[in-house]
Amino acid sequence: MDPTTRADITTRADLDVLLRRFYTAAFADPLIGPFFTEIAGTDLDVHMPRITDFWERALFRTAEYRRNAFAPHAALHAARPLTAEHFGRWVQLWHATIDGLHRGPNADRAKAQGERIAVAMLRRLGGKDTSTDGDGPGFIPLVALELRRAA
Template identity: 45%
Template structure:
């Protein structure tokens, strides 16, 4: 029996990051717990947002300098409007890990997950105090 699922590869390029971000956002926007937070992107422009998120992850993983922002104030505003609960942060982390694991393997895939874990911890503390 041949699997239709693509073989996992090393996470190694901006194109890889873009594919990962797309998969993650598709899942997050369909997730019952996360969808209310993510649906604002349909209004403000998902395509533009995905480029910014790709820039962020490219900087985190490959040390580029394209990302020019600060994600903490944005997430504080989202918390004020939608309530970024510890459960929502944990679900975000789970979906990110699942997305990475579905597509990629290797050192940078592992780093993408560990960096996400650190981000969740920092954002949860800065927005909810937990």
Template identity: 30%
Template sequence: MADLKDISTIEDIQQMVNSFYANVRKDELIGPIFNDKLQDRWEPHLQKMYNFWQTILFDVRAYSGTPFPPHKQLPVDKTHFDRWIAIFNTTIDAQFAGPITEEAKMRATNMAFMFSHKIEYFRNQGL
């Protein structure tokens, strides 16, 4: 097996995002939630994700916005976020290896943890 390269270009981010969401769309637990929410708006979502990850990993100001609000009302809980992270890590580990790859996995894990806890908090508060 050939050595895997690290994430280093926008094309790598596009590959990461496209393959990750291809796996998400097929997943029996979280796929229906994403497909129902996005319907025919996958392309704009993918573009937003390219920009988001470019900002996070390369410190390029391609994304502006607040990622939490669109997720706040989704019918998800910790189980869904655990699956999201499992798919993310499996997908990325099959394609890339290196410090930026590890940074992406750490950032995704932290984001999933935060989103899961914030959603639970808002639900418990009746917000």
């Protein structure tokens, strides 16, 4: 897709396409995929309306989302610790998916919100002093996101 012709995220339908593409990549990813497929046993058809509600609420304030987004992540972390590297990979895939489909203020807001969520989840799971550094191959440490925001 020509980057100059990519439209912004403006509707729930846009979110549905974006999230399905993102989760297809996330489920297939060797680093974070097992959290979805093996540990959580995520059924994408069940998960999609909930996560679409979450992002519709986050970006447009139009959906009702009254679930606890942290609880499933805490359960995953109890089964197998989630690290900065896992959250960093999530952010990488999230950015790549958005950038491949959209550009504009809502796309930028979705990427920034994803970064904030990743850092907040990591810190909440591991404590406020949890390192946002990572050392896996091809990994962009979450600390780089914090430095970019501070600049």
